[in-house]
Amino acid sequence: MKKLNNTLKRQLRNRKKLKSVSYERYRISVFKSLKNISAQIIDDKEKKTLVSASSIEKEIKANKKKKIETSALLGEILAKRAAEKKITKVYFDRGAYKYHGRIKTFADSLRKNGLEF
Numbered sequence: 799m800k801k802l803n804n805t806l807k808r809q810l811r812n813r814k815k816l817k818s819v820s821y822e823r824y825r826i827s828v829f830k831s832l833k834n835i836s837a838q839i840i841d842d843k844e845k846k847t848l849v850s851a852s853s854i855e856k857e858i859k860a861n862k863k864k865k866i867e868t869s870a871l872l873g874e875i876l877a878k879r880a881a882e883k884k885i886t887k888v889y890f891d892r893g894a895y896k897y898h899g900r901i902k903t904f905a906d907s908l909r910k911n912g913l914e915f
Contacts, residue, residue: 816889817842823850826876826908826915827891828901834884835900836868837876839885849883851876856901869900881912890915 830836836852
C-alpha cells in the first residue's frame, strides 16, 4: 500500500508542476502498461482530449515489434496527428514513470517529428 501511495504522490506532484506553468501549451499524458503504451494531448483549460494514440490500434498492432520500437512508432504517429491539428508546443507529462526506456524513446520520437517541449 505504501508503494502505491508513493507512486500516486509522484504522479500528482509532477502534474501539479506542469499545470501551474502550462497556461499556453497543451499537455501530453503518457500511460504505460507491461504490454502497451498510450498517449494523449490534453487541453487542461477545457478539460478535453485533442489527439490520442495507442499501441492497441490496428495499424500499430499489425507490426509486431519490440516494445521500444513500438514506442518510437507511436511517437511518430502522435506527432503527425498533432501536426494535422496544428499543435507544435506541448508539455510532456510522464506521470509517475521514470524518464528512461520506453518513455524516453517515445519523447525523443516526438521531438524528431516536430513537437517542441
